[in-house]
Amino acid sequence: MSQSIGGIGAFAAQAVGQGTMTGPPATGMLGEREVVRNTGKQAIVSFLESQTCYSVLRASGKVVVFDTRIPIQLAFYALVEHDMQAAPLWDPKRCQFVGILTVTDFIDVLRYYRETGSDVLTLASRSIADILADEGILSTVLKKNPPRRYLSSNDDGTGADQHSSFLSVDADANLDRACHLLHGQTMDFLPVMLPSDMRVLATITYTCVLEHLVSNFREQRRLFDDTIYDLGIGTYGEDVVVAYLHQTLHEVLHTLHLHGLSAVPVIDENTKKIKGVYSRSDITFLTKASDAEDAVSNLNLTLDVLMAQQRTDVTTPDALHTCSTRHTLQYVFEYFAQRKFNRLICVDEEERVVGVVSARDLVAYFL
Amino acid sequence: MEQPPVQIGQYVLGKNLGIGAFGKVKLATHAITNHKVAVKILNKAKIKQLGMEEKVQREINILHLCTHPHIIRLYEVIDTPTDIFLVNEYVSGGELFDYIVSKGRLSADEARNFFHQIISGVEYCHFQKIVHRDLKPENLLLDSNLNIKIADFGLSNLMRDGDFLRTSCGSPNYAAPEVISGHLYAGPEVDVWSCGVILYALLCGSLPFDDESIPNLFKKIKSGMYSLPSHLSQLARNLIPRMLEVDPMKRITIPEIRLHPWFQHKLPPYLRHPPELMEKQERVVDPAVIDEVLKLPFHKAYQHLINGGMMNGMVPQNQPSHPLITRELVETAASLEDSREDGAPKVLRDLRVAYELILDHKHTRLRVMEVARAIREAASATPPAFSPGGSRGTTPGGYGSGAGSFGGSGYSSNSPNPSVHHGQLNNTRMTGMAEEAARALLHPPGTVRGMSGGGTTHTPPPSSIPSSIGPVGSPHIVQMQSSIPGNIGMIAQHQHGRRNRRWYLGIQSKKDPAHVMTEVYKALLALGCEWLQLSSYRIKCRWRPNVPREGLRRQMAIPMAGGGTPDLAWDSGGGAADMNIDDDGKQYANENLTKCIGTNDAVSVPDLSTKEYCIKIGLTLYKVQQSIYLLDFQKMTGDAFSFMTLCANIITELKTLSAASKQQQALLAQQQAAVAAVQQQAAIAAAGGRQFHPHK
Structure with a gap:
């Protein structure tokens, strides 16, 4: 899957070349630049430390929580109906939260049914608790694989398993702490809780944190004029995992799962040009299906078929947004303030993918 | 005479x-x-x-x-x-309503000026956990300088947990769909809707929703039927529909309105501060005002205190103040939290009022001057560092450097040494950029096609750069969809016939209220709840989630329902010995799966699985309209989810009872089995969870 993409070498050289061309004596410039970078990092870290998780929450919002006894299929409908990506799971017998269920989990369960050839119609009657107690499912499709890029950043390899325990952050904890949790435990959704009465106020994501950051961080100095590439924000070159238009959904989802990725740039295998981005939580193939059986067989559809569907609601964060390696961090933040993307696909002049910059990368840079 | x-x-x-x-x-x-x-x-x-x-x-x-x-x-x-x-x-300027009626539709700038002030006031209310709920031009007064003053909180409610904002109130023309539909939740988004109607009225001189017949009016509001006149600017045409969005969850929020380019345009500096700062600024003790207070003729008011026998005329006219009114005294008064502090002596409270009156008038004067100055000068406040449009004043070159990079010259060539002299950008350029940026934002993605393939020959003007990194406007864009309508297939099938279902907590009945209460008592008894009757249609009720039903049923004292000694019933615990055994007799090893991390250490979460743990809820039967009654649940103590489990149990039990008595058709709303819980909550008030069920 991951293969070297033409142009990356030249690109890197160009970026370096510019750094030396414009600057006065290289050593002085680098020192100065280093100071500015550190000041910028420190400014953001101080901001994150000064804000509580509470401040990220919207004045009004909703949380969907599932009783673990309800059928998983119904839970999935409820997620979609309420436009939620994730919901905490409440076990009424134990009187506590026991995990989180995401749209992606449901898709992964469908993958399991396809792989094992089980009768998917039995799925309708299985409760969330039942599915999450199924070792076969837990140890395969729901097994967590950390993103390769961040493998070294946590000791135990995979971080928190959100299917069998519930890790949350106190609403009064600072944002820096929340970001470290998200990052260190390789979670995509972090529930914010009022521990006093076991109440989940929201589940936050990297994108939520960034949204809060770009709309509230105040700074007079120009601290973010380095390019994202120079700062090492994002994944570039050989580490970038891509998918091709002719690949089946099943293959792509499997790859995403293996690499612990939430989305992948989709490229044309002939021209190597970017054609879109496919997100693990995309449910287009489900909306096309007439029943659960059909949904499973839709996993055999190829990406070009799925992506040919015209979509009108293009403002969601999973739409394709591109940038170049020369865009500054300041600029990326400003762009984020407008577009609220989950990730930027970094492309060269020929629209070939050279990297991926996720909301997570942007936050992780400051941790 | x-x-x-x-x-x-x-x-x-x-x-x-x-x-x-x-x-x-x-x-x-x-x-x-x-x-x-x-x-x-x-x-x-x-x-x-x-x-x-x-x-x-x-x-x-x-x-x-x-x-x-x-x-x-x-x-x-x-x-x-x-x-x-x-x-x-x-305030002497009358109502905004009359002003609009007399002037017809207002210019964009005048409308925006009013809108800035309204949004700032509403934002402040929300900061204070208040939803006004009755915002309309009649409740918006004008002072002599044509500044907005929001009045009449008669109908507003503090956003408190449990008390649903239920009262059918407000003027229908301005009421949000969820309010007239009797949905049992209403938070800040209700005011956003009303502000949208007001904005429409300001810009168009007419109401977006109007009809002779109230049912028709309601129909229009609920379906969001209104037309936007062609004279509106593109940005206004973007903002109004986002405020008049029927789905409250999709409606634009106040912080988002603040960021909207139409709002950002010409926003006076004093309204840029967050609400907590606004309040603080208003409360800074002002020595100059204290001087003025000291000059006031307090001797008139307190002459009886000085000297009972002293006549009015005998007080020398040039005496600056009563000798008892010292500077310290006034300063103490000025720094009181507010004038109603009970402990404060009357003199202090009087001084406080005088101080505030003078201060407010002074502030008004200053604001008028400030706004005038702001119009002349570029903004000098510090907007968020990354906000589009807002950041241009202090961090020039953001878009410029972007242009540079796409022109092939690299980030450093355009502003290699950003320094203070860039700090001031003239106002027109700034707002021009904001408008431009916004226009790019408003374009359908096909038209802002990314310039990723543009190459080096394309050097766009700086202001249009936002599109340089952008969605590639190809038909291949794939994403998570945000809403269901229009979908076919698996999801649509599930949706079939239920697309318009509404979710709320509670159960409605057409039966006689006394009969409903009897059924409620039966249900509570069956569930092993203990209760206390507070009034005919109001009870509070206690439930221990971890004590099995059967165990409770055996040992429970029969609760009072109209007689006996309530306290006895209330206090007698249902102390079953066999805890931690569920209905199936399965024993749980109760390990703690819920973890909560604080800034430094893990925060302990309460263990709710003990048999002592109990939750208390309130049940109230309301008359919704002629012969329709609503049983409302309020969480009193305990966690939200046990509360919802209990609500679900009660509703299921009532449904069973109702079915048994072959009167299920009388129930307007049937409860769907314990499905899921939706919390519609104001984060500040953190409203309790609500079990939902479809309204058929």
Whole structure:
């Protein structure tokens, strides 16, 4: 899957070349630049430390929580109906939260049914608790694989398993702490809780944190004029995992799962040009299906078929947004303030993918 | 022969300004400062007769909370045995409503100016956990400088847990769909809708939703049917529909409105501050104002204190102040939290009121000057560092450097050495960029096709750069969809026939209320709940989630339902010994799966699985309309989810009872099995969870 993409070498050289061309004596410039970078990092870290998780929450919002006894299929409908990506799971017998269920989990369960050839119609009657107690499912499709890029950043390899325990952050904890949790435990959704009465106020994501950051961080100095590439924000070159238009959904989802990725740039295998981005939580193939059986067989559809569907609601964060390696961090933040993307696909002049910059990368840079 | 003027406290009452529900509103003059105030006279007997004591107290509390340049101030409350006098800020400009009627539609700038002030005031209310809920031009008053003052919190509610914002109130033309539909939740988004209607009225001179017949009007509101006149600017055409979004969850929020380019345009500096700062600024003790207070003729008011025998004329006219009124005293008064602090002696409270009156007038003057200055100068405030448009004043070159990079010259060539001289950008350029940026934002993605393939020949003007990194406008864009309507297949099938289902907590019945209560008691008994009757249609009820039903049933004292000793029933615990065994007899090893991390350490979460753990809920039967009753659940103590489990159990039990009595058709709303829980909550008030079920 991951293969070297033409142009990356030249690109890197160009970026370096510019750094030396414009600057006065290289050593002085680098020192100065280093100071500015550190000041910028420190400014953001101080901001994150000064804000509580509470401040990220919207004045009004909703949380969907599932009783673990309800059928998983119904839970999935409820997620979609309420436009939620994730919901905490409440076990009424134990009187506590026991995990989180995401749209992606449901898709992964469908993958399991396809792989094992089980009768998917039995799925309708299985409760969330039942599915999450199924070792076969837990140890395969729901097994967590950390993103390769961040493998070294946590000791135990995979971080928190959100299917069998519930890790949350106190609403009064600072944002820096929340970001470290998200990052260190390789979670995509972090529930914010009022521990006093076991109440989940929201589940936050990297994108939520960034949204809060770009709309509230105040700074007079120009601290973010380095390019994202120079700062090492994002994944570039050989580490970038891509998918091709002719690949089946099943293959792509499997790859995403293996690499612990939430989305992948989709490229044309002939021209190597970017054609879109496919997100693990995309449910287009489900909306096309007439029943659960059909949904499973839709996993055999190829990406070009799925992506040919015209979509009108293009403002969601999973739409394709591109940038170049020369865009500054300041600029990326400003762009984020407008577009609220989950990730930027970094492309060269020929629209070939050279990297991926996720909301997570942007936050992780400051941790 | 004219009657001598009536004086209440320090206020000489004047002419009538109007008549409210509980009494007159009179113009009055503060005898010491000569500033005009509006005194609202509430007749206590009338309040009591209408059972509104709580509501009035609420209004007073709400007004006392508010210190904001665009909200009517409450200076003082004077309590007499027969009446309550509310001393409010007086403004002479009349209602915004009349202003619009007399001027017709306003210019974009004038409308925006009003809109800035309204949004700032509403934002402040929300910061104080208040939803106004009755925002309309009639409740928006104007002062002599045509500044907005939000008035009439009579109908507003503090956003408190459990008390659903249920009252059918407000003027229908301005009411949000969820309010007229009787949905049982309503938070800040309700005010956003009303602000949208007001914005429409300001810009168009007419109402977006209007109809002779109320049912038709409701229909229009619920379906969001209105038309946007062609004279509106593109940005306004973007903002209004986002405010008049029928789905409250999709409606734009106040912070988002703040960021909207139409709003950002010409936003005066003093309205850029977050609400907490606004309040703080209003409360800074101002020495110059203290000087003025010291000059006031307090000797007139306190002559009886100085010397009972001293005649008015014997006080030398040039005496600056009463000797008792020292600077320290005034400073103490000025720094009081507010004028109603009970412990404070009357002198202090009087001084406080005088101080506030003078301060408010001074602030108004200053603001007028500031706005005038701001129009001349570029903004110097620090907007968020990354906000589009907003950051341009202090961090120029952001877009410029972007242009540079796409022109092939790299980030450093355009602003290699960003320094202070860039710091000021003229206003037109700034706003031009904001508008431009926004226009790019408004374009369908096909038209802002990314320039990723543009190459080096394309050098766009700096202001259009936002599109340089952008969605590639190809038909291949794939994403998570945000809403269901229009979908076919698996999801659509599930949706079939239920697309318009509404979710709320509670159960409605057409049966006789006494009968409903009997069924409720039966259900509670069956569930092993203990209860206490507070009034005919209000009970509180206690439940231990970890004590099995059967165990409880065996040991429980029969609760009182209209007789006996309530306290006994309430206190007798259902102490079953066999805890931690569920209905299937399965034993749980209770390990703690819920973990909560604080800033430094893990925060302990309460263990809710003990048999002692109990939750308390309130049950109230309301009359919704003619012969339709709503059983409402309120969480009193305990966690939200056990609360919802109990609600689900009660509803299921009631449904079973109802089915057993072959009267299920009488139930308007059937409860769907314990499906999931939706919390619609104000984060601040953190409203309790609500079980939902479809309304058929």
